[in-house]
Amino acid sequence: MTIITRPVNSIVTKKENISYAINELSKEFNVTSRALRLYEESGLLAPVREGTKRIYSERDRVRLRLILRGKRLGWLLSEIKEIFDLYDSRSGEKAQLDFFLDKLEERRKILQLQKQDVDLALEELERIAINARAALDSLNGESGQSTEEQR
Numbered sequence: 494m495t496i497i498t499r500p501v502n503s504i505v506t507k508k509e510n511i512s513y514a515i516n517e518l519s520k521e522f523n524v525t526s527r528a529l530r531l532y533e534e535s536g537l538l539a540p541v542r543e544g545t546k547r548i549y550s551e552r553d554r555v556r557l558r559l560i561l562r563g564k565r566l567g568w569l570l571s572e573i574k575e576i577f578d579l580y581d582s583r584s585g586e587k588a589q590l591d592f593f594l595d596k597l598e599e600r601r602k603i604l605q606l607q608k609q610d611v612d613l614a615l616e617e618l619e620r621i622a623i624n625a626r627a628a629l630d631s632l633n634g635e636s637g638q639s640t641e642e643q644r
Contacts, residue, residue: 511550511551512541512548512549512550512551513548513549513550513553513554514546514547514548514549515529515540515546515547515549517549518549518553518554518557521554522558522561524557524561529547529557530547531570532557532560532570533547535570535571535574536574537556537560537573537577538553538556538557539552539553540553556577559573559576559577560573563576566597566600567600567603567604568596568600572596575592576589576592576593576596579592
């Protein structure tokens with residue numbers, strides 16, 4: 494098998510014949526080769542072996558893009574694998590999309606709760622800062638200086 498190397502942004506008409514070395518995908522997606530090996534061990538990528546070399550297909554490249562998108566959404570590798578497995582199964586695209594929408598809604602709810610927690614924490618920090626400034630102003634008032642004058 495021959496590895497076809499190419500610039501990342503070049504146009505190719507027969508993508509199914511393109512293969513990538515581990516360092517090409519690492520650079521393109523800004524991930525480590527260790528991460529790619531982990532995704533392989535997790536059953537998410539399936540490179541062909543040529544001796545000790547891993548040869549990744551266009552399918553692996555697309556899957557890597559989906560893995561990284563799933564990770565940005567906060568999904569576990571096992572959840573990403575479930576989606577891939579559904580796509581590969583006979584249940585096909587409908588089951589995959591139903592599952593995907595359920596996962597999106599779950600993640601949306603988690604993120605909304607986290608956002609509420611962050612908003613509350615920011616409000617609390619602001620209250621504490623106001624109280625601390627007032628206490629400092631009070632102390633400075635006793636000495637005749639305002640907080641602004643001391644800065």
